[in-house]
Amino acid sequence: MLSLNILINTWSSITILCLIITYVVVSFTHYWYRWSHPKCNGKLPPGSMGFPLIGETLQFLIPSKSLDTSPFLKKRIAKYGKLFRTNIAGGQIIVSADQAFNHYIFQQEGKSVQLWYMDSFSAFFGKHVDASAYIHKYSKNTILSYIGTESLKEKLLSKIEVMVNQGLQSWSTKSSIEVRTSITKMIFDLSAKDLFSYDTAMCDEDMSKKFGFLQGIMCIPLNIPGTAFHTLMKNQKETTSFLRSILHERLKSRENNQQRHGDLLDKLIDDMKVEEFITENFIVFFMFSILLASFETISAAVTVAMTFLSDQPLVIEELTEEHEAILRSRENSSSLLTWKEYKSMKFTSQVINETMRMTNVSPGILRKVIKDIHINGYVIPAGWTLAMLPSFVHFNPDKYEDPLAFNPWRWNDAGSAKNFMPFGGGTRNCVGSEYAKVTMAVFFHVLVSKYRWTKIKGAQISRTPVLSFGDGLHIKISKKYQIKTL
Ligand code: HEM
Numbered sequence: 184m185l186s187l188n189i190l191i192n193t194w195s196s197i198t199i200l201c202l203i204i205t206y207v208v209v210s211f212t213h214y215w216y217r218w219s220h221p222k223c224n225g226k227l228p229p230g231s232m233g234f235p236l237i238g239e240t241l242q243f244l245i246p247s248k249s250l251d252t253s254p255f256l257k258k259r260i261a262k263y264g265k266l267f268r269t270n271i272a273g274g275q276i277i278v279s280a281d282q283a284f285n286h287y288i289f290q291q292e293g294k295s296v297q298l299w300y301m302d303s304f305s306a307f308f309g310k311h312v313d314a315s316a317y318i319h320k321y322s323k324n325t326i327l328s329y330i331g332t333e334s335l336k337e338k339l340l341s342k343i344e345v346m347v348n349q350g351l352q353s354w355s356t357k358s359s360i361e362v363r364t365s366i367t368k369m370i371f372d373l374s375a376k377d378l379f380s381y382d383t384a385m386c387d388e389d390m391s392k393k394f395g396f397l398q399g400i401m402c403i404p405l406n407i408p409g410t411a412f413h414t415l416m417k418n419q420k421e422t423t424s425f426l427r428s429i430l431h432e433r434l435k436s437r438e439n440n441q442q443r444h445g446d447l448l449d450k451l452i453d454d455m456k457v458e459e460f461i462t463e464n465f466i467v468f469f470m471f472s473i474l475l476a477s478f479e480t481i482s483a484a485v486t487v488a489m490t491f492l493s494d495q496p497l498v499i500e501e502l503t504e505e506h507e508a509i510l511r512s513r514e515n516s517s518s519l520l521t522w523k524e525y526k527s528m529k530f531t532s533q534v535i536n537e538t539m540r541m542t543n544v545s546p547g548i549l550r551k552v553i554k555d556i557h558i559n560g561y562v563i564p565a566g567w568t569l570a571m572l573p574s575f576v577h578f579n580p581d582k583y584e585d586p587l588a589f590n591p592w593r594w595n596d597a598g599s600a601k602n603f604m605p606f607g608g609g610t611r612n613c614v615g616s617e618y619a620k621v622t623m624a625v626f627f628h629v630l631v632s633k634y635r636w637t638k639i640k641g642a643q644i645s646r647t648p649v650l651s652f653g654d655g656l657h658i659k660i661s662k663k664y665q666i667k668t669l
Pocket of ligand 1: 548549612
């Protein structure tokens with residue numbers, strides 16, 4: 184009798200255990216099925232949502248040691264086509280490498296898509312990320328009036344040259360320069376001066392290092408000590424309090440009726456009286472984002488250019504010839520660049536185009552889908568993220584022969600705007616594109632006309648997909664002979 188009871192009890196326990204296991208397996212299978220086949224009012228583009236919770240994040244973050252489109256994307260485009268679905272860092276994403284579709288989406292701002300940043304970015308920027316169309320228009324016009332073509336022509340061109348002269352002069356006093364960090368500091372100092380009349384020499388620390396947080400954008404937003412996100416948030420605190428101190432100093436000097444600077448910061452402070460949305464927090468956010476958008480991008484592009492130039496004597500030769508010709512044609516050897524001279528730099532602009540094509544500072548442009556989008560029989564559901572890859576075309580061998588070769592001469596024939604989109608497109612295209620191009624042109628002008636350099640150690644470029652340069656590009660620069668003018 185006793186052994187029968189034991190048998191029944193054991194049997195029941197096994198049954199319960201089996202039921203629990205079956206329940207767990209069925210629930211997990213159901214969850215996994217729902218994860219892999221998300222709800223949609225139609226047919227989703229092909230692709231894989233990866234494993235539950237982590238999606239395809241790990242594969243996505245594998246660094247690739249090339250400037251080319253990452254193997255993660257190339258593999259999926261080859262398998263599923265130019266429109267595919269995935270899940271990265273918990274986000275449901277449709278990736279589009281379809282040029283025509285991306286062009287269409289650029290025109291859909293506020294209709295079927297809107298600006299979107301990843302969670303860590305949103306946490307960082309707070310509610311201002313959802314800036315309304317009015318605030319967006321205000322911001323764009325305001326920035327353009329300070330760094331747009333007119334301002335560059337009238338004021339900034341010469342200011343930039345003076346700063347680049349100082350920067351390169353200090354590089355030449357050192358036995359070795361790491362290009363990425365040095366150029367980041369130079370462009371940071373330049374932008375802080377141009378936009379907020381802030382002299383970084385007044386700051387003990389190299390603040391540009393604290394701003395260098397782009398690597399953290401792709402990290403998981405978990406604020407735990409030791410994680411990339413934690414460092415990101417710590418740096419964010421320090422950089423915003425640095426910018427807040429600049430703002431407070433300016434507010435104080437305005438109270439004391441001290442001299443105005445006529446810069447972007449003065450304009451934002453003036454507008455606090457007329458625009459309700461312009462608060463101290465807004466100004467700090469504004470200063471932060473424009474500084475970051477400016478120096479991180481330009482310094483990445485210049486570092487890529489220097490990496491290629493260091494191994495391409497023919498490009499340096501033609502570039503040098505163009506700039507020395509400008510110096511030779513001048514009556515006064517100490518004059519600064521004129522707008523006409525800048526506009527005459529044909530080969531320099533080809534070098535810049537080629538650099539922008541290969542750098543792809545923004546390899547993906549993100550939008551939040553706010554209304555179902557129908558394309559080629561597929562549906563991109565509202566709530567999903569659309570990651571456009573306008574840069575994919577930059578490495579398309581049908582559009583650019585031998586696309587991984589740095590060849591500025593390919594720009595002898597004017598390129599098609601449709602096949603060249605380093606600055607995005609539509610209403611959200613880059614407001615700093617001209618400022619970036621002028622800064623790069625001035626940098627090359629001063630560099631090749633006054634200095635020569637030798638490479639000490641090359642950079643190990645990789646994408647995660649954010650660009651990084653390993654231990655960096657190390658060079659030694661020294662002053663050249665002086666060019667005789669007319
Ligand atoms: C090599 C240099 C640069 C590159 C490759 C670049 C690239 C881009 C791209 C692709 C976008 C579009 C983003 C989107 O559609 O979501 C953008 C937007 C923007 N860029 Fe740049 N950028 C550069 C330099 C600059 C500079 C120097 C500034 C400011 C001084 C700047 C300020 C901005 C701003 C404010 C936006 C947002 C525009 C909007 O939302 O309407 N950028 N940039």
